Amino acid sequence: MATVKAPVTILEQAAITDSVTTAAVAQEVSVLRWGGIAGVIGAVIFVCSIVFQVAFIGTKTTAAGAGPVINFPGIRNEIIVGQTLFLAGTVLLMPLFLALYRSLRRSSLAPAIFGTGLSFLGLAVLAVESEPNVAMAPISDSYHAAGATAAQQASAVQLWQATQGMFNQFDTCAYIFLSIGFIFLGLAMLRSPSFRNVFGWAIAAFGVAGLIGVALFAVTSGTFAVFALLTFVIFPLLIGWKVYGLSRASPPGAPATAA
Numbered sequence: 001m002a003t004v005k006a007p008v009t010i011l012e013q014a015a016i017t018d019s020v021t022t023a024a025v026a027q028e029v030s031v032l033r034w035g036g037i038a039g040v041i042g043a044v045i046f047v048c049s050i051v052f053q054v055a056f057i058g059t060k061t062t063a064a065g066a067g068p069v070i071n072f073p074g075i076r077n078e079i080i081v082g083q084t085l086f087l088a089g090t091v092l093l094m095p096l097f098l099a100l101y102r103s104l105r106r107s108s109l110a111p112a113i114f115g116t117g118l119s120f121l122g123l124a125v126l127a128v129e130s131e132p133n134v135a136m137a138p139i140s141d142s143y144h145a146a147g148a149t150a151a152q153q154a155s156a157v158q159l160w161q162a163t164q165g166m167f168n169q170f171d172t173c174a175y176i177f178l179s180i181g182f183i184f185l186g187l188a189m190l191r192s193p194s195f196r197n198v199f200g201w202a203i204a205a206f207g208v209a210g211l212i213g214v215a216l217f218a219v220t221s222g223t224f225a226v227f228a229l230l231t232f233v234i235f236p237l238l239i240g241w242k243v244y245g246l247s248r249a250s251p252p253g254a255p256a257t258a259a
Contacts, residue, residue: 028102035099041241042092044233049085050225057082061136061164066157068164071084072140079133087130088251089232090123094235099122099243100185104195108188108224115184122177129170135163171219178231194246201237 016233056078067099072079097119104112186204189195213227218233 011250027208029247031102032099032243035074035097035102036240036242036244036247037092038092039096039099039236039243041234042089042096043236043240045085045089046236047094049082049089052078053082054087061132064161066143066153068155069143069153069160072136073144076133076137079136080131083133087127090126090130093123093236094120096153096240096243100239103243103246104185104188104192104228107193108191108203111184111188111246115181118177118184121172121180125170125174125177129167129174132163132167135167136160139163169220172214175210175214175219175227175231179207179214182207182210182231182235198238199242203235206235221244 012180018204020215045203058077060142061072061079101112101116139156139160143153145152148156183204184207186202186207188196189200189203192200210227213224215258217227219228
């Protein structure tokens with residue numbers, strides 16, 4: 001005999017709706033919390049990477065001439081450590097950009113999408129070229145191989161410089177993508193009740209400064225390090241802390257604040 005289910009009352013339906021809303025808000029808050037934490041940790045790792053590479057590597061792999069090829073075997077492990085730290089920092093920026101998109105999408109969808117997409121493209125390029133030792137090691141091995149002639153060593157030096165030039169090109173393109181992404185994200189923040197003008201204009205200014213830096217200075221120059229600090233240290237610290245703060249300020253059942 002078929003059983004007849006009792007109809008859901010208005011109060012029961014309201015309770016179900018409130019439960020679903022609370023769960024959705026909790027997930028939104030979780031995205032903001034972990035994205036913010038990832039950004040702050042990523043900035044710290046970037047600082048560690050920069051300090052480590054300046055202290056233990058310097059320009060030994062980027063200088064002109066045969067020096068980088070000759071020095072490579074002695075600093076191979078240091079390069080691996082420094083570049084692995086850089087890769088870890090790059091990966092940790094991805095959750096930050098996702099959390100930032102989640103916080104901007106309702107108030108300004110188009111610039112939030114474009115800014116996040118371009119920023120992700122820049123991070124993807126950085127991640128791909130973040131382990132140059134994989135490409136440089138065979139060239140160094142050829143240079144230091146027993147019986148290598150002067151002509152072979154000269155060819156190895158040329159290959160090294162050409163390969164380093166390709167990595168510099170990747171860095172330049174990645175920084176252009178990230179800078180344009182910052183401009184779009186800054187515009188999105190201007191319309192967001194959680195960020196408003198201060199953050200919006202600041203992040204857009206980071207993007208404009210980055211484009212100016214790429215146009216005026218090579219990515220291997222010491223002057224360009226100032227612009228790199230804005231992108232890889234100041235931005236993730238500033239926005240990571242802000243996004244994390246949004247997660248703490250979002251009470252259960254208030255999705256508008258979390259978004």
